[in-house]
Every structure is written in C-alpha cells, then in structure tokens.
Amino acid sequence: MRLRFVAALIALLAIAGCHRPGAPAAIAAIAYGNAIVMVSGDHQAAPAGATLEQPLVVQVNDADGNGLAGARVEFRGSGGASFYPATGLTGSDGQLAVKVQLGSMAGRNSLLAMSRDKTGGRFDLNGAATALGYQQVLGRELAEQHCARCHDSRSTAERVSNHDNLGVTPHSLDDGLATNSLGTADLVAIIAHGGAAIGRSPEMPPYSPTLSVSEIDALAAWIRIVAVPAYGKP
C-alpha cells in the first residue's frame, strides 16, 4: 500500500518534472559582426542596487562600421551588476538596449558587452556604472542643487546652465582628469572656502556656511566616485 503510494508519488513528481519548462533556449546569433561600440548609457550613476535610469545601448558593427542586425551580445558585470536581458540579439539598427541593475554595494560596477565574429573570436566593450551609497546620493543631490548650474554645461528648460557665462570655464564634476589630481583636503577646501582658497578662480564661491561639514564631505565623496577616469586605483 505504502509502496504503491510512494510509486505514485514518484510518478507524479516525474510527470511534474517533465512538464516544467526547461532552461530558456540559448539565443543563437544570426549574424556576426566585427566590433562593438557604446551608443549610450555608459558612466551612469544610481543608488546601489537600483536600476539605471537609462538603458545601456550597444551597437555591433560589421566590417564597414555599419550596425549589424541579429548579432548576439552577452553582458557581464562586476560588483554585482546584472542585466535584463543578459543576452540578446541586436535589432535592425544593430543596437541592443538592456536594463542594468547595479550591485548592492556602493562602488564602481564594470559593464562588459561581448560578441563574437564569424571565426568565433571574441570582441568586447567595456563600460562602467557607479553604484552610490548614502553619502554619494546626498552628494549628487547637493551637486544638482548647488553645483550643476555652473559645472554642468547642459541646459534644460528647468535648469539653464551658467557654464558658458563664467570667466573661467568650470570643470565638469565627473572630469577625473581635473579632480583626481586634487587631494581630498584640497577638494574639500575648494568647496568650503571657494576657488580663491587654493589659488583658483574666485568665481567658485565658498560653501562652508551654506553647507555643513558632512554635506561637503558627501559632495567630495560623490565627486570621487563619479570621476572618469576613476579616482584612486589606476
């Protein structure tokens, strides 16, 4: 009796197992390109664990540098970044857009897109995204409020840029070439006491009475983490 029951159970499980949809069919490439280029979505920053606001769009080119439809692109990320979908085929314009969810820890996530040519040789594209911790999120908010009007050259209807109206053109805040050479103390000093404090343009005003010490630290932390090229390790 028990034996029969067990047998029935096993049979049932077996049936259930057979009916379960198997692993998604592997996506096979229809076409093979020669190069992969970034279209948009590189160097975004978002809170740790969040989905990037803009998708990551890459394009696979053929030998002539034209977008190639049907090429298979596979994405991998470090730092916990994940992609939806992780593998896909390029569309008719040779482009493929994927959503990127960042890792759960603040820091840089590298994004890697891979495709193969006819011979099976691999070619890659490296991108990066930044996962922000609390401090950096705060820094980003503060920068948006206090800094972006001068340091960001892009104008929008809501926020017209003052970038081009200044005597000395301000650096973009993610310009690692400019900020990485500054020590953290100097960075904090410029924000707190103005450009004049370390002999730079006085058009950069001092923010020390307006922003608290921790807010200035947060700004500096944000500037550090979004720097391109990255700050710190070469």
Add this chain to the structure above:
Amino acid sequence: MNSLYSRLRGTAVWRSVFRSGTGDTNLHRSLTVQQNIFLHLASVKIRRRALEFGVTWYLGTLSMASFVILVVTGVLLMLYYHPSVPQAYADMKDLQFVVSAGVFLRNLHRWAAHAMVVLVFAHMFKVFYRGAYRPPREFNWVVGVMLLLLTLFLSYTGYLLPWDQLAFWAITVGSNIISAVPAMGAKIRFLMLGGHTVNANALLRFYVLHCVILPLIAAVFLAVHFWRIRKDGGLYTGDKPRE
C-alpha cells in the same frame, strides 16, 4: 583504579552516604534498594516475569523517564526564560542563537514532552488491555488516569510558554473550548487565563502552573502510583492468582 575505588568506599563519608555495598551479595543488593530514597518504593525482589519486555513494554518506566528528562531540561531552560511578553519569545531566540546548547535543551524538552504524552497514553492502553486495573489495583488505575490528565495539562501549559504564533493560537483555541462549559465556562476561562484574552497574565499563570504547581502535584501522584504498585502486589504479570 580498583583499589582506589575500594579505598574510596572505605571512607567514613562514603559509608555514611551508602550504608551498604553495591551488590556483592544479595543482602547488599537488597540494602541498596531499601536504603535508597529513590529506590525504596520498589521491592527488593521482583517477579521475573514482570521484567519481560512483552509484559509491560516498559511504558511506565519510560513515562517516568520522560518526566525526569523534562524536569531536568525544564529546570535548565528556566534559567534563560522570563515569563513576560514579549521577552518570552526573545528568550526562545536567545536559546536558539546564543546560549550554548540552548536549542538542544529546548528540542529535548519539547520532544520529550510529546514523547511523554504518547508514552502515558500507550501505558494506559497497555495496562487496560492486560487487565492490570483489576482489583486490588483499581485505585492505582484511578491515580494513573489522574496522572494522564496531569500530563496533558503539563503539556498544554508548556505549549504557551514560547509565546509564538503557534503557542498563542493553540492556547486561544484550547481555552475557548473550556468556555463552552455551561453556565460557568467563561468564568473558568477567565480564571485560567487571568483575563479575557491570552495575555501577559495568562503567560505568567501558565508558567507557574507548568513549572511549579502541576509538577508538584504530579510528583505526589507519581509517588502514590509507585507505592501502590508495591502495595498492590507488585507489577501485574498476568499470572493467574494461585489457587
């Protein structure tokens, strides 16, 4: 080693505690039983047939053993238990996560409690089917029924103590059955819980019942139960009374 042991037995202190030897001779063996407070409820000799496994299945012995295990583990658990809301539940977590062997003792207590209920029921049925309740053992049967009820109450009161969902709702359901008693059901439930719902008062009452009152009563009944076994002619072996 052996000489050390015999020298130890020779000391005045040893002899003051264990007046007789351990069993070189039948006299000594008898004396150990007679002079030991825990064993003296038993007779010095016992029917051979009563020792056969098939006669009793040792269910009474095992019930008593679970009771002893429960007392020992229970006393140890009391050291880490506060009968208050919601600390009681936090104590369960502490037993699980930080007290050395805490979760083992709790498991042992819990499973031994279930085992005791099963064993006591089994004991009762075994005694019944063997006809061991017949005179002169009829009073001991009644004592046994009381012990069965006490076992259930002990288990039931202990069920609330972890103060988790399982405990809370089991006691809520159980105590609502009591309120079905005509006329005074609600009052009995009120007295039992110390309130209209299962609350902090109920926890404290169940704690005191579980740890003090019911074990004491059970101990008294157990003593009577064992004493009566001996007084009613030893373990019932099913032998036909001698003509």
Add this chain to the structure above:
Amino acid sequence: MPDQTPHVERACPGCNRRRFTTAGVGSLAIAGIGSAVFGYEFLSPNALYEPSPIVDAGKPERYPPGSVTPDAQSGLYVVHGPEGIYALSAVCTHLGCVTAWRPELDMVACPCHGSKFHIDGVKIEGPAPRPLPWLKAWLNDEGNLMIDRSEALTRKQYVRVQA
C-alpha cells in the same frame, strides 16, 4: 562464600558482563562529567543584556571648566579640572555604594559608611581601602567624550579640550 543466588542473566557464561557494566557506568560517568563541564558553558551567557561599560558622555563642552558633573546612572563623575577632563568612578571602594558629590564640602562622600574622598579620588577618611579609581576617558571620532567604566586608569590622564 560464592554467590549461589540464581540470576536471570545466565545466557552468557563467563562473559565479561562486568566489563560491559563498567563501560556503561563509565560512559554515564563521563557523560555526567561532560555535562557538568558543558553546564558551565550553558550557564555562562554568551550575550549580555547589560548597559555597555562604555558610556557616551556627550560633547565635552557640556562640562565647563571647574565643574563636577555626577552621573548617578553610570556611577561616575565627569570632572573638568584645570588640567582637563577626567572621569572618576562614583562607586565607593569599600562596599560598592554610590557616593555623592557634596559641593558645599568640596568632597565626595559615601552615604553608607562615611568614607570621604577628594575630587581626584584620594581618600580623606573612612573605611574605604582604596581611592576612587579614575576611569579611562577619550574623545571619539564624532568628538564625544567616551568613558569606559570597566577600565580603571593606573596613572592620571586628562582629556584636554580647547577652551
């Protein structure tokens, strides 16, 4: 005289029945001793529900120069002397009563047995065997005055603060 009483257990003549009994008793004895050792571990709590011995006494600015601030809850005085801030235990070294700061007498007095101390802990009179100990004090990263009640200082150390 040999034991002639018939035993139930004759199934194993000449067997080492005694050895088995010894093994059983021995195992139980070891288990008993083991339980005792383990009982010690069981009885020692691994996590304590006690206030941390390290007390956050807030910003040092709370203690103006020349002030003595008793903290009865933590059993200590925060003293801002001319050389800096230090923390003095308020627990009498005699029998553990909590002493009281008596500004009018300019001394620390124990209500239990009449011991009296200077504000630097030195005993003036009474049965107390030792001076009141100085407690380890330091400023943490946020600039708060931290006091470790579990650690008595052997030498006088001050937390210096900018006026």
Add this chain to the structure above:
Amino acid sequence: MSFRVRGRRVRKWFFGDSARAFGTLGVLLLALLAIVPAKDRFREWLGYQKEYEILIRGRTDGVALAKRFQSGVQQIWLPERDVTDRCMTCHTRLKETSLAGVGQPFRPHPPIPHSLTEFGCTICHRGQGVATTVEEAHRSTKAWEEPILPAQYSEAGCGQCHRDGLKGTPQLNAGRVLLARYGCVNCHRLVSPEGGASQGTDRPPSLKRIAEKTTREWIYFWIKDPQAWAATATMPNFGLSDADARDVSAFVISQSSPGSIAPAVATNDAGAAAGAELYGESFCASCHAMQNAAGKITGGDLAPDLTRVGSKVRPEWLAAWVKNPAAYLPGTMMPHFRFDEKQIGLLVSYLGRKQDSYFPANIRLEPATAAQIAHGQKLVLEKGCAACHEMNGVARPDNFAPDLTAVGSLPPARVLLAPGVPRTLPDYLAAKIREPHAFGREMKMPRNQFTDAQVEQLVTALLAQTSRSQTFPAALRRPTPVNVTYQPAGRAGQLMKDLRCLSCHSINGTGGSMAPDLTWEGSSVQRAWLLDFLKNPNTLRPVLIRRMPRFNLSNDDASTLADYIMTAYQTPAFDREEVDATKLTPTEASRGKSLFYGKYACNSCHIVDPDNDKGYIGPTLTQAGTRLNAPWIFHWLKNAQALRPGSLELNWNMNDEDAWAITAFLMQQKNTRKPGGER
C-alpha cells in the same frame, strides 16, 4: 558464515544481555551527547570570525586590527528601541574604514549620519537582528517574515523616521510625491504617526458640471486610456472595456447639473494667430504644456496638456473658463486673468483649433439607454471614482482601498501573489503597482504607467510605512512639515485668492514652489517697484521660461495688493526704513563694485551691467536700487538662507564692511531699462 548468522552474533555480543546492552547503549549515548557541544563548536558565526582572523593576519595593519577585534557574540542592545542586533558577530568590523575593499561580511559600513551603536542595524536594514546564522538573519523564515531590505530600497529605512524630505533620500522623496500626485492616497489611507492622513496633490476636477465642459465621446475616450490622450495625465487606467467605458461616460454625463453657460463666442482663424501671441504673453506655458510643431512637449506640468484641448472642451465652456476659472471650479489653481472679451475670443480661437482629427472621426456614441446609465453608475461605485472626483449623487467612499499606513510590515505570507511573482514584499508591491490586473481582472485597483524608476520610488515610499515607524518615540521622528493653510485676509486676501498667488508663490509655508517665497517680500522691495511689477510683470531672471503672467490688474487692485504686501510681509529681523546713509557713500559703492566683481565674483550669477555681465542664475540687479531696500541687501548678503531658506544664494557669512559696500554699490543700480525678455 552467513550474513544473518554473523549479524546475530554481533547483536548478541552487543545486546546479548542487559549488562551488554547497558554498556553498548551507554557508549552510544555518550557519543551522541558529545555531538551537542561539538555542534556549538561549529556555529556558523565562529567560522566567519575565524575567517576574519585569517584575513587580518595577512595584512600589514593586522596587529592593529586584531587588537580592535572582539571575538564572541557581539550585540547592540537598545531596549527602548526594541533592538537586539548581533549582526556584528559576523560583520565584525563595521567601522574599520581601512577594510573598505574587502567583501562581505567584513566590509565596513559606508558613512551615514547615524551612529551604528545608537540605532543598531535592523531598524534600517530589517532582517532578524537576534539571529546568528546567515539564513535566519537575512532571509524570510517561518519565524520571521521581514527579510533584509534589498539595497535599491534602502532609503525606505530612512523614511521610517524622516518624513520631512531628507536631502539624501531622493528616491524616497520622489516616491512620496508620486503617492500624493497620482491619487494613490485618495483611495488608500496613509496615516502619519502624528495623526492625519496624507492628502493628494493632484486635485482631480469635480464632475458635477462636466456636461458643460466636454462631450460624452471625450469622456469615453479619456477613461479608456487617459495616457493615450495626454502622456502627463495622472488619472490611472481602469482597464475598462468599450462597453464599460460607454456606460461610465453615459452616467458621468447624466449626473451633471444642467448647464448655465453663456452662448458661444465668435472665433475666427485670424484670431487664432493673435491668440497664440496672447497665450505666449500670458505665460500660460508656465503651467500648461503643449506639443510644438517639432512634436516636442514644452511647458509646465502644473496644469493639463493643451495640445488637443479643442477636441476636449466645448468652446463656450473654454470662454467661460478663461474668463474666470473659479466660476466653474472653485478650487482650481488657475488664476483669474482679467482678460477682456476680445482677448477671450482670441484665446478661444487659438485653443479651439488645437484639435485631434482622429478623435471626432472615430468616436461615435449612440444616445445612452437607462440600463447603460445604471450600469455606468454601478461601475462608478465599484471603481471608486468618487474617491477622487466630486459627483452628483455619489458619496465619497470611505476606506475604499486597503490602509497602507503599515504596508511596509505586511508579512509576505499574507499577500496574495500573482503567478510568477517572487514571494517578497518589495516584489509584491512592485508587481501590484505595475500591473494590478495581473492579480485578477476583478481587482479594482487601476494601473498607472509608471517607469521602472518610478515603481522603485513608490515601493521605497511604501516600504517606509512600517508598523515600527508608527511607534517610534516622538523625539526620533522627523514629521512632515505641518501643512499650514495660510490665507491672506481682507480685500487684498480676496484678490490674492482670485489671482491664485499661492499656486506659484509660497507665503508663511503655504503655496507653490515655482516662484519666489513672498513671506518677507515687504521687507525686500520698494513699493513703487512692486506696484509697477504687479501691473506689468517683467522677469528678473531673463532665462526662465516660467514667468509671472500679467493679470491685467486695475490700478486700484494693484495698489491694494502692493499696500498689503508692503505692510503684511515684513521680517521682524530688521526695519526696511532704517538706512544708515553714511554707509551708502559713493566711495563705499566703488569699493563694493570691486568686491562685486572681484572677491565675491557676484557677476558669475548676477547681471548688473547688461552689456558685459553674463551670469544669469540669480536675478538681474540692474534695477536693484529701485527694487530693493538697502537693509534687505545687507542682510541678504550676510545670510540669505535665514531670509529665504533653500534659496540658491549662498550664505556668504560676509563681514559687515563688505556687505555694506556691496549694498551701496547695488543701491546705485537704478537702470530703468527693461532687461532681458528677448532671449
């Protein structure tokens, strides 16, 4: 020897008699009991502590790290906050910044404004603080249904106490704005621990006179898919079938009160061009968006998109509306422009031509039957339309949808799950927001087209609504700033209400954020300028697209308003009349000029000389001398944040000499030329 015989022998040797059984079982029991302490010796957390010791042994700073490392169960115990957190037992050194590059569990905690020992871990991160095993501490178990909060929702932890719009939690703040803006709180209750339910900010229009405004066909088209009409629509999609939408539109029209609108105004094509001009001059685009020729939607999002308004509203209603919006909708944010009949005609001509050819060509509805109207009413009750819209004969339903006050503590076991949704609360909430109808067609919750980011924001805001957040002591809570309902008094007050000043400006904590705060406006400006400005506003910031519209005020109205502002809105900090003339000398002014262009580089943001200065973040100061009062400039330079919190102007903390010098310089600026505007 057969197997069975050998087995019997073995059995006999071990269990042959009771002595043998006793010995055998004794040894067996001993062995089993030995497992108990062994189990304790191999507790999971001990493994992590060992791992940590190995990790620091290989480091140059290992000795210092080892000194600070404490072995054994570590615990943060905060009885008053119901916190017993043992996370640091495995996450050994949360404060060891030098280990920043190390992975979990030894990674230090990123800097936050709170001390770890003051709040513990689980208040923000959730999970089971008392647990010392990975599984129990982080994941949902039978005994614990609050797993660790996923990183993308971590701001929900902050939101439990902070309801005041913390600067570092943009996602949370945005989520809360969405909850109020998209009408979620009209059906769901969200009560704050201070009492008082959240109020919606989207102000759905009353439908009591809807028949005057629009047609049944438009209603039909709109309720089937509001976003198809206007992408910015905040009304959700109820997933109505064609027949349902037909019946609801029939009922909505049928409940409307009889019309009382004047006959249509004459419109013409020539008027349309002039109307477009008037539309621009009146700065309608500050609030209303419209699709331009390039297909781009431009304009503000405070008011409805007007791209296809001609297909939506009746021209006679439009005329009446432009004439005085409050006559139709007393609670509207739209100001009462004092347009004359001609202007109204021009605007109606222009807006009436903003039509969609698809709409009239494709939507045709037969006259409604009584059964359809009755069915429509049933649907209106079922879907809870009256929770947002005022309607005749339909009362606002109470407790229409589940209370969300403590939704963040909802045990996953108690939520209904759609197929394929993981059994966690955040996933459940996200799925519910994204596609409510996946939980069953009969679900009455409608769907909004939220982006992924918006869904994340909403889930964050909802997860912050824990039951714990309701019980935090008041000292810890940072409540929503109390919603003051300031209403100016008297005739000026009536006027300000009519002009809907508070739709854009805020005064004493009430009002919009689009335009400057006017709380101390009386201390700031000079009356003559103000009067002039009210009658003919020009912009102080030439680059803004949102500007103060001209309300065509009469002289009388303008001076009433100016008088009121000058007297009622004065700061107690100083007296605007108290000017120390000795400090405003020309020498001072010239020193101020050099400070303005030199030390403080004010020209980075402000324009004094329109020909040379280019900075245009701050207001143009060409006429500062006629517009502002000297003490105001002085105090503004000292600490602008104290006068207008949140202003872009820095807190310069300037010394008095410099501040007076710049004030002197600015008081000289009395340029009468109208700046900007042509950009």
Add this chain to the structure above:
Amino acid sequence: MVDCIRGTSPVSEPKDFRASFDSDSQRTPVRVAFVTRRTTPHVTKAGDDRVMTNPDALLRVAVAVMALLIVLVVVSLLFDAPLEGLANPLQTPNPAKAPWYFLGLQELLHYFPPVVAGVVIPSLVVLALVVIPYFNVNVEAEGFWNRNGERKSILVWVAVAALSAFLVWFSVYAVLVPTLVSGGALIVTAAAPPQDKGFGGWLRSKPLPFWIMTWFLVVAITLTVIGTCFRGAGWSWVWPWGEL
C-alpha cells in the same frame, strides 16, 4: 503474609506451627515461613520466579531509559522544535490548531456543538476511564460471546445501528467508519468457533470492555490523525501531500 511464602505447597495434613530461618543470612534476605497445620516448609521448587531488583531490574530499567534518551537526543539533534513568529493577536493563522493531542477534540468540535464536543464528551471519557475498575463487567473478563450469544447479538446490532444512525445524522463520518469497523469485527467474531486457537478465537475470548476500549482507541486515533494531518485553512479537508 501468605504471599510472602515462596515455594510452599498445600499439604493434606495439618502440622504444628514452626518457624525456620535460612542459615545464610548474608546470601538471601531473611526468609520467614509461617507454617500452619495446612502448610509445610518443605521447598518443592527453587524460588526463581523472583529476581533481585538490584541489579536485574535496575539494569533493565537503565537500558530502557537510555534507549529512550538516545532516541530523544537523536531527534533533538536532527529536528528543531517548532517556533513561529511572535504571538500576534491581530493575525490569526488559518487554521489555528490546538496541540496535537487535543486535535481529536477539535475535530469533534467541527461536528458537534462546543458544549457536547468540548465538555460533555471529554468529561464522559474521563469519567468512563475512572470507573473502569469498579464495574464487574470489566473485572470478570469473560469472553463477550461466551454466554447468551443470541441475545447479545441482537443488542450489538441495535447498539451499532443506533450509534451509526446518530453519527450519520450529524454526518460524523470520521467516527462512523471506525465504529462500523469495530462493530463489524465484534459481530463477525461471534461466528468464530469457540475452540479456535487462532486470531478469531483470541478475539472471541475478549470481554466487552476490550471492544469498547478498542472502539474508543480507534476513534481517538482516527480523529487525532484527521485533525493533525488532514485539516487545512478553515478546517477544510486537505491532503497532507497536497493536491494530486
């Protein structure tokens, strides 16, 4: 005291009273024989139906206790005692179940009003248990079918039928089935030949209390198992292995 005398056998001739002591008082307990006219101290059989409590009984008890302990320790090491979330009066689990040994009662509550299932039935059970040894029918232990087979058979038919009708009336199939099974077994055994040495004969030799207790046992186990394993949300019937 007669019970203390081991190995005595009745003799026909009355003798004078005489007391005798075993010579080796160290070896065996003092053995006192009261010799009356009807008894003799002559020992016909070795007194080996009794053994020393120490060590024979003690050792066996120790083995039994250790076996129990080993089982419990193994179970405790392998399975953790259940612990659910903190008690929450606002959140009723479905189903809310009493401890397993009360689930038979809870199952009865499903069929009968609370007064009956929660009070009357348990009280009757306890009362019945208490009074068992005080009824002759329980003590005599005479096979049920030994006498008056015809009459009893009618009585049994009537009793089982009445009980079944009652149970059907209340739709208590969980009790009805065990009742029919044990009642059927009782009726069937009536047909077993009295001299049968097998199972049938053994059953036939059983007295009425045996049958009642067996019926009670089967019903109790059935109800408890149903309440424990086969009841889900809203006390509806579920299969412990899930839907097939």
